[in-house]
Amino acid sequence: MSKITCQCGHENPYGTELCEQCGRPLSEKAKESDIVDMRYEGSSRRSQTYKSSIVDKIWNFFSSVKIGVGIIAAVLIASAIGTVFPQKFYVPASTDAEYAEYYERLYGVVGKIYYQLGFYDMYNSWWFKVLIGMLATSIIIASIDRVVPLYKSLKKQRTRRHPSFMKRQRIYGEGTIENTAESFAKAEEELKKMHYNVKTENGAILAEKHRFSRWGPYVNHTGLIIFFVGVLLRGIPGFYVDEAMWIREGETRNIVGAPGYVLENKGFTLENYTKEEAEEVFGAALDKVGSIVKTYRTDVTLYKEKEGSLPGSDNLEKVEDYAIVVNKPLKFNGYNVFQMDYKLDELKTMTFHLVEKSSEESLGEFTVDLSNPEKKYDLGKGASVNMLGFYPDYDGIKDGEPYSKSPVPNNPAFIFQMNTPEKPEGEKSFVAIRQTLEVEQNDYAIKFAAAETRNISGLTIRKDKTLYILLLGGLVFMIGVIQGMYWQHRRIWIQEGADGQVLIAAHTNKNWFSLRKELDKLRESTALPAYKDRQDPELDKPEQEGDEEIWT
Amino acid sequence: MDLVTISSNLLLISFIAYLVATLFFGGAIKKSKTEKAYHNSKWGTIGLVITIIGFLTHIGYFATRWIASGHAPLSNMFEFTTAFGMMLVGAFILLYIMYRTPSLGLFALPIAIIIISYATMFPREVTPLIPALQSKWLFIHVITTVIGESILAISAVAGLVFLVKNIDMTKKSKQRFWIEAVMFTLVLVLGFVVTSTTFKTMGYEAEFTYIDKNEAPAEITYHIPPLFGMNEYEAMTPGAMKPWVELPPIINAQRLTSLTWSVAVGAVLYLLLRLIARKPIAAVFQPLAKKANSQLMDEIGYRSVLIGFPVFTLGALIFAMIWAHEAWSRFWGWDPKEVWALITWLFYAAFLHLRLSRGWEGQKSAWLAVIGFVIIMFNLIAVNLIIAGLHSYA
Numbered sequence: 018m019s020k021i022t023c024q025c026g027h028e029n030p031y032g033t034e035l036c037e038q039c040g041r042p043l044s045e046k047a048k049e050s051d052i053v054d055m056r057y058e059g060s061s062r063r064s065q066t067y068k069s070s071i072v073d074k075i076w077n078f079f080s081s082v083k084i085g086v087g088i089i090a091a092v093l094i095a096s097a098i099g100t101v102f103p104q105k106f107y108v109p110a111s112t113d114a115e116y117a118e119y120y121e122r123l124y125g126v127v128g129k130i131y132y133q134l135g136f137y138d139m140y141n142s143w144w145f146k147v148l149i150g151m152l153a154t155s156i157i158i159a160s161i162d163r164v165v166p167l168y169k170s171l172k173k174q175r176t177r178r179h180p181s182f183m184k185r186q187r188i189y190g191e192g193t194i195e196n197t198a199e200s201f202a203k204a205e206e207e208l209k210k211m212h213y214n215v216k217t218e219n220g221a222i223l224a225e226k227h228r229f230s231r232w233g234p235y236v237n238h239t240g241l242i243i244f245f246v247g248v249l250l251r252g253i254p255g256f257y258v259d260e261a262m263w264i265r266e267g268e269t270r271n272i273v274g275a276p277g278y279v280l281e282n283k284g285f286t287l288e289n290y291t292k293e294e295a296e297e298v299f300g301a302a303l304d305k306v307g308s309i310v311k312t313y314r315t316d317v318t319l320y321k322e323k324e325g326s327l328p329g330s331d332n333l334e335k336v337e338d339y340a341i342v343v344n345k346p347l348k349f350n351g352y353n354v355f356q357m358d359y360k361l362d363e364l365k366t367m368t369f370h371l372v373e374k375s376s377e378e379s380l381g382e383f384t385v386d387l388s389n390p391e392k393k394y395d396l397g398k399g400a401s402v403n404m405l406g407f408y409p410d411y412d413g414i415k416d417g418e419p420y421s422k423s424p425v426p427n428n429p430a431f432i433f434q435m436n437t438p439e440k441p442e443g444e445k446s447f448v449a450i451r452q453t454l455e456v457e458q459n460d461y462a463i464k465f466a467a468a469e470t471r472n473i474s475g476l477t478i479r480k481d482k483t484l485y486i487l488l489l490g491g492l493v494f495m496i497g498v499i500q501g502m503y504w505q506h507r508r509i510w511i512q513e514g515a516d517g518q519v520l521i522a523a524h525t526n527k528n529w530f531s532l533r534k535e536l537d538k539l540r541e542s543t544a545l546p547a548y549k550d551r552q553d554p555e556l557d558k559p560e561q562e563g564d565e566e567i568w569t
Numbered sequence: 570m571d572l573v574t575i576s577s578n579l580l581l582i583s584f585i586a587y588l589v590a591t592l593f594f595g596g597a598i599k600k601s602k603t604e605k606a607y608h609n610s611k612w613g614t615i616g617l618v619i620t621i622i623g624f625l626t627h628i629g630y631f632a633t634r635w636i637a638s639g640h641a642p643l644s645n646m647f648e649f650t651t652a653f654g655m656m657l658v659g660a661f662i663l664l665y666i667m668y669r670t671p672s673l674g675l676f677a678l679p680i681a682i683i684i685i686s687y688a689t690m691f692p693r694e695v696t697p698l699i700p701a702l703q704s705k706w707l708f709i710h711v712i713t714t715v716i717g718e719s720i721l722a723i724s725a726v727a728g729l730v731f732l733v734k735n736i737d738m739t740k741k742s743k744q745r746f747w748i749e750a751v752m753f754t755l756v757l758v759l760g761f762v763v764t765s766t767t768f769k770t771m772g773y774e775a776e777f778t779y780i781d782k783n784e785a786p787a788e789i790t791y792h793i794p795p796l797f798g799m800n801e802y803e804a805m806t807p808g809a810m811k812p813w814v815e816l817p818p819i820i821n822a823q824r825l826t827s828l829t830w831s832v833a834v835g836a837v838l839y840l841l842l843r844l845i846a847r848k849p850i851a852a853v854f855q856p857l858a859k860k861a862n863s864q865l866m867d868e869i870g871y872r873s874v875l876i877g878f879p880v881f882t883l884g885a886l887i888f889a890m891i892w893a894h895e896a897w898s899r900f901w902g903w904d905p906k907e908v909w910a911l912i913t914w915l916f917y918a919a920f921l922h923l924r925l926s927r928g929w930e931g932q933k934s935a936w937l938a939v940i941g942f943v944i945i946m947f948n949l950i951a952v953n954l955i956i957a958g959l960h961s962y963a
Contacts, residue, residue, distance in 0.1 A: 056926070082926035086919050093915040100905040100952070123782055123819050140903050234925075259899075290697045298573060298637050302694040313700050343700035344896045355898040477898045487900070491887045495879060502875040527875070530668070530868050553864040 025179065030166075032066030035059030037173040040182030052551060053185035055524055058174070060166035080162035085155045092148050099139030102131055153245045156238045164235045171228060177221035178510055178522075186510075186522035188532070192546030194519050203543045204511055211535055213509070221512035231526065233501015240494030247486035258352070258480035265363065265388070266471040269320075274478045275352050279320040279333055285359055285472035288312040313356050315341045315474040319349060341476070351480050358475025364426045368467040369448075371396055371435055374460055380437065382466055387426040399438040402463070406432035411449050419447070435461045507532050511545065519546050529553075572637035573695060579630040580651065584685055586623025587658065587678045590616045594674035598860050601671075607860050613671040620662060620678065627655045638695045641708035645696060646953060649711065650688035653949065656719035657681045660873070664723055668869055672861035676733075676854075677726045683758050690765045706892035713884025714910075718945050720877030721917065725942030727870035728935035733851055734858035734866070735932065744932070745849070751939060752850040753839055760835025761827070768793045775809035777802045782818035789823055793830050797822035824954055867931055870938050871924065878917050885910040909948035916944055 021029045021043055023036035034044045035058065042048045047059060064080035067073045078084055102124055110116045120128035120137060135142050183189060194200055197220075205222060208215050213224035251257040260274035269281040288311045292303055303309060317340075320333040339347045347354040368384045381396030387409065394402045408421040411430035419430055430449035436442075440460060447454040448463050507525040514520055525532040533550060540547075593616030601607040631652065634642040642648040661677040698707070729751070736744045775791040779799035789799060791809075798812030799822045816822040839850075846853045889910065890900035901907060920937045923929040929937070 082922050086922050086927075089915050089919045089922070093912050093919070096908050096912050096915075099903065100908050104903055106903075125817075297571075298695045299697045302692075302696040305692070305694065306696075309697050310699055311697065344704040344706075346895070346898070353898065357898060479898050484894070484900070487890075491890075495883060495887070498879040498882065502879060528868060528872060530865060550864075553862070 027173075030061040032061035033059065034061075035182065036179070037170045038175040040174075040178040042181060042185065047185075050185060052187050053182070055186075055526075057163055057167045058170040060170040062162050062166050064162045076158060076162070079151075079155045079158035082159065085152075085159055088148060088152045088155055092145075092152060095139060095145055095148065098136055102128060102137065104140065105138040108137075149245075153242065156241055160235050160238045164232070167231065171231065174223075176216045176218035176223040177512055178223075180514060180520060183510060183512070183520045183522040186524055187529070187552050188523040188536070188548050188550055190521045190546045190548030191514075191518050193517060194544045194546065196544070197513055197517070197519060200519075200544045201511065201513075204539065204545065207539050207542055208509065211538070213507075222510070224509040224511075225507070227504040227506050230501055230504035231506045233497050233499075233504075235497070236500060237494045237497025240490050240492070240497055242490075243493055244487055244490030247483040247490055250483045250486065251481070256482045258478065260478045261357070262476050262478065263358075263360075263473050264315075264476060265365075265473045272352075272354070272478055274480070275350075277322045278336075278349070278352070279322065280354070280476075281318040281320065282474055283316040283318060283338075285474045286312065286314045286316070287359065287361065287472075288314075313343055313359060315356055315476070317341060317347065317354075319347065341474075351482065353479045355477045355479065356474065357477045360473040360475070362470040363473055364429060364468055365471045366469045367429065367465065369402075370464045370466050371400060371402060371437075372462050372464045373437075374462050379464075380461075385431070387429055401436045403434040403436065403443070404431060405434050405445070406430075408449075431463075433463050435459070435463065437461055505531070507535070509536070509539075521546055521548055523548070572633050576630050576633040576637060577693075579626045579633065580685075583623040583627040583630065583655075584682065586619050586626065587682050587685075590619040590623060591675060591678040591682070592616075593619060594671045594678065595857065597671035598675060598857055601860065607671065608669045610671060613669065613674070616671065616674055617662070617665060620658060620665075620674065624655070624658050624662060627658065631655065634695065638697075640698050640702075641711070642695075643707060643711040643715070644698060644702055645691065647688050647691040647693050649715070650691070650949065651685060652712070652715050653719060654681045654685040654688060656715045657684065657722055660716070660719040660723045660877075661726070663720075664727075664869055664873060667872075668865060670861055670865060670869070672730050672858055672866075673723075673727060673869065675857055676730050677723060680722075680726060680755075683755060683762075686762045687758055690762060701896050704892060704896060706888065706895065710884060710888040710892050713880060713888055715884075717877050717879075717881030717884050718913075718949075720873050721881060722942050722945060724870040724873040724877070724938040727866045727873065728938035730858045730861050731863060731866040731870065731935040732932065732939070733854050734861055735863060736851070738849060738852040738855055745851070747936075748851045749849045752854075753835075756839045756842065756850070757831055757835035760833070760838055761831035763838070764793060764827070764830045764834045774806060776805035778805060779803070780818065784818075791823055791826065793827055795823070796826045796829050799823065863931070867934060870935060871930075874917060874920060874938065874941075878921065881917070882914060886914060905952050906948065909944070909952050913941070913944050913948060916941055 019031060021031065021033055023029060023039060023041055023043060025036060025039040025041065027036055027038040029037055029043065034042070034047045035053065036043055037058075037060065040059075042050075042053060042059075044059075047053055053059065062080075063073075064077045068077060102120065105116065108116060108119055110119050116137060117129070117132050120132040122128075124131065131137055139145055201217075201220070201222060205215050205217065205224075208222070208224040211226075213226045216223045216225075258274040262270065262273045264270050264280060264282040266282050266284050269279060272278040272280050289308045290299060290303060290311045292300060299309075316338070318338050319336040321336050323332045323334050336349065341347050341354060341356045343356050346356070364387055366384050366386050368382055370382045371380045372378065373380065380398070380400040383394035383396060383402060385391075385394075385404070390404055390407050392404055394404075396402065406419065408419045408430040409426040409428075410421045410423040411428045412420050412422040414420065419432070421430075428450060430447070430452075433446050433448060434443040435446060437460075444459040444461055445456055446459060446463055448465075450465075453462065505525050505528050507523070509521070509523045511519065511521050521536075523532055523536060529550065529552075536548060539545065593612050597610035597612035597616060598607070600612055601610050607613075631642060634648075643652055657677065658681050661674060661681070665674060732744070732748050736742070736748050738745055769792060773792055773794065775795055776788065777791070777795070777799060778786060778788050780801040781787045782800075788805075794810045795812040797820075798815040800816065800818035802812065802815060802822075804811065812822070812826075816825065842850060889907065893902065893907070894900040920934075920941065923937070924934055
C-alpha cells in the first residue's frame with residue numbers, strides 16, 4: 018500500500034488519519050470533524066487499514082474493543098450464573114447420578130436444568146475456558162494493534178502543528194496579544210514550573226507531561242498475560258502439587274506428594290473461646306452462639322530421609338518441630354502443609370475382660386490396638402483369646418457375614434474365640450458396641466472395659482511453582498493501572514500563526530477539569546488568548562439554573 | 570464507661586454529624602447564585618468541616634472497637650458495612666477537596682447515612698475471631714477492598730447527581746422510570762430499617778424448630794412477625810403469629826420474611842412520600858442537582874473509577890488471593906464471594922473500555938456507575954445473606 022505524503026512533506030503510513038508530524042487531518046473523516054478524534058493520535062492502525070485476508074479478519078475481530086467488551090460481558094455473565102447454585106466441588110457427591118440427584122432434590126426442576134446444562138461445573142467447562150482464551154487473545158492483539166502506532170506517532174510529533182490541527186482540538190483559543198515574544202518566554206517559564214517538558218520551535222511551544230501514562234494500559238495488559246501464562250503452567254507436571262492426607266495422633270507418615278519427607282503428628286488440639294479468658298467483651302456473643310472455635314492446631318515434627326538411604330528405611334533426620342494452625346502453614350522446600358480438617362476422638366484401643374458368666378470373675382484383660390490388632394491375646398493361666406474376625410466400621414450383616422463399610426474404626430466389631438482351661442476347644446462370640454451375639458449358650462463372655470481415643474488431622478499439601486509468576490503478573494498489572502490511571506498525558510500547544518494571531522490548544526487523555534485549572538493558572542501570569550472547552554457548554558454560564566425552584 | 574460503649578457513642582456522633590453536614594451542603598446549593606459562589610460557598614466549607622469531624626469520630630469508633638476486641642473490626646456484617654459507610658465518607662472528602670462540589674455531598678452523605686443505619690440492623694456484639702480470620706490479612710485485605718469499593722461508589726453518587734439533573738422528569742421515559750426505581754430502592758432500605766427498629770424496640774421474638782436442607786433439625790428465632798415458615802417448622806413461642814405458608818428447605822423463610830416486611834413498609838413509605846410531594850422522588854431532588862456542572866459530575870464519576878479501580882484490584886483480588894492461599898491453601902476457589910469480586914472487577918474493566926474506546930460518556934457512563942454500585946452492594950448483601958459460601962459471616 019502506498020504511503021500518504023502530507024503537505025508538510027512528511028510521509029505517513031497508509032491509513033493515517035492525522036499527519037504524524039504536523040497534525041493536518043488526512044482522512045475525509047478527520048477533515049470533516051469539528052473536534053478531531055485524538056485516540057491513538059490518529060495513527061494508522063492495522064485493524065483499521067487492512068481488511069481483506071482471513072488473517073486480517075481474525076486480527077480485526079480480536080483487536081476490536083467492542084468485541085473485547087463483549088467477551089468480558091460473556092465471562093461476567095457466565096461467572097454470575099455459576100454462583101446461583103453451589104458448584105460441583107462444594108457438593109457432597111461423587112458420581113454423576115449423585116450429582117444429578119443432589120441438584121434435583123434441593124433445587125427442583127431449575128436445579129435439574131442447571132445440572133444438565135453443565136452449569137454445576139461452570140468454571141471447568143470447555144466453553145468457559147474458550148472464553149478465557151479469547152479474552153487473552155483479545156488483550157494481546159488489541160494491545161499490539163494500538164501500542165506500536167501510538168508509540169511511533171508520539172515519537173514523531175513536531176512542536177509546530179498545522180492550524181487545522183489546533184482548531185480541531187477540544188480546548189482551543191485564538192487572539193492577538195501585545196508582546197508575543199515576551200509572553201512566549203513567560204509561558205515557557207511558567208509551564209516548566211508546572212513540571213511540563215517544554216519544546217520550542219521558532220514561535221511555537223509544545224508543553225507535554227506524563228507521556229508515560231499512555232503506556233499504562235499496555236503494561237497492565239502485559240501483567241494480565243503473565244498471570245494467564247502462570248495459570249497455564251500449572252497444568253505441567255511438577256509445577257503444581259495438591260494432595261491431602263489424614264494423620265492420626267502419634268502416627269508418623271510419609272508426606273503425600275513430597276517424596277523424602279516424613280511427618281509425625283504429636284497431637285491435635287481444638288480449643289474454644291472460654292468466657293474467663295475472652296474477657297467481658299465477648300461474653301454477649303458467646304452467650305448468643307454457644308461456642309466459638311479459637312484454634313485448630315496440629316503439633317508436628319518434620320523429618321527428612323537422609324541422602325543415600327534406602328527408601329523405606331528408618332534413616333530419618335529431624336528438620337523441625339512446628340505447630341500448624343489455620344493461617345500458618347508449615348513451609349519447607351517450596352511445600353506448604355495446611356491445617357484443613359480434623360476428626361475428634363477416633364477409637365485407638367479397646368480393652369476387654371474375659372469373664373466367667375456365672376461367677377462374674379475375670380480371667381484377665383487384654384487390649385486391642387485397632388489400627389494393628391493381634392491374632393491372639395494370651396491372658397495367662399491357660400486362658401487366651403483368638404481374634405477370628407475384625408470389622409472396623411461394622412454396618413450390619415451382608416450375605417451372612419458381618420460387613421465393614423470402611424477401614425476406619427468408627428464402629429468396631431469382633432469375632433472372638435475364648436479359650437479357657439474349662440473349655441479348651443473354645444467358645445465363639447460376636448462382640449460389637451452394645452451388642453453381643455453367641456451361636457450357642459456360652460459359659461464365658463468378653464466384657465468391654467475401657468477405650469482410648471485419639472484425634473486425626475486433615476492436612477493439605479501444596480507446592481505451587483507458578484505462585485511467583487502469578488504474583489509478578491499481579492505486580493505488573495498494578496504498576497500498569499497506577500501508571501495509566503493516576504497520571505494523565507497532557508499537552509499544551511501555543512504558537513504564533515503567519516498572520517500574527519496566537520493559537521492555543523490543549524489535549525489530555527482524561528481529566529479535562531485539571532487541565533483547565535492548569536491553563537487558567539497559566540493565564541493568570543501570562544498574557545495569552547482566552548480558550549474555550551468546546552465540550553462543556555455549561556462552563557461559561559455566569560448564572561446558575563434552578564435557583565428559584567429549590568423547595569420554595 | 571467501657572471501650573465498647575465509647576465506641577458505640579462515637580459512631581452515634583458520626584451519624585449525627587453526617588446528618589447535620591447534609592443540611593449545610595443543601596444550604597450551600599440553595600444560597601449560591603453563581604458557579605463561583607457554588608464552588609467557594611461558606612456553607613459548603615462548614616459542611617466539609619462537620620463531615621471531617623464526623624469522619625474522625627467514625628475512625629475513633631473503629632480504633633476503640635479494635636482496641637476492645639483485639640482485632641480489626643471488619644469481621645462481620647455490622648463491622649464491615651459500618652466501615653464501608655466510613656470509607657464512603659472518606660472518599661467523598663477526598664473528591665470534595667479535589668473538586669469542591671456541594672451537590673456531591675448532598676447525595677453522598679445521605680447514602681452513607683442509609684448504609685450505616687442498615688449496618689446497625691445486624692448483631693452488634695463484639696465476636697471473637699474464628700481461626701480462618703486470625704491473620705494480619707484480615708485488616709489489610711478487607712480495609713483495602715472497602716476503600717476501593719467506597720471510591721467506586723462515589724462514582725455512582727456523581728452519576729446519580731448527573732442523572733437526577735439531566736433526566737427530563739416531565740416526560741415519561743425509560744430513564745425516568747429507572748431513576749425513580751433507584752430512589753424507590755433507597756426508600757426500601759429505609760423500610761427495612763424502620764421495620765427492624767420497630768420490632769426490636771417492641772422486643773418481638775418467635776422461636777421455631779425446623780428441618781434444614783441437609784435434613785437435620787435446627788432452630789431459628791424471628792425478630793419480626795413470621796410471614797413465611799421454615800421447612801417443617803414447629804412454633805416454640807406460645808401466642809406468636811402462625812406463618813402464612815411453609816417454604817421448602819432451600820429458601821430461608823426468615824430472611825424472606827424480613828425482605829417482604831421491608832418491601833411492604835418501604836412501599837407504604839414511598840407512597841406517603843409521593844402523596845406529600847405529588848411528584849416523583851427524583852423530581853423532588855432535581856432542583857438540588859441542577860447547579861452541579863454536568864461535565865464536572867461526569868469527570869468526578871470517571872475519576873473516582875480511575876482512582877478506585879486499582880485500589881479495588883489490590884484489595885479484592887490480589888490481597889484476597891494471597892490470604893486465600895495462606896488460609897485455605899488455594900489462591901482461588903470459585904467461592905461465590907470471590908466470583909462476585911471478579912464480576913465487579915470485570916464490570917469496571919468493561920466500563921473503562923467502553924469509556925476510553927467507545928466514547929460512553931455522560932448519561933451512559935452515569936448509568937454504568939450506578940449499576941456498578943448495585944453490583945458492589947449485591948456482593949456485600951445478597952452474596953452474604955442468600956448465597957452460602959466461605960464468606961458468610963453474618
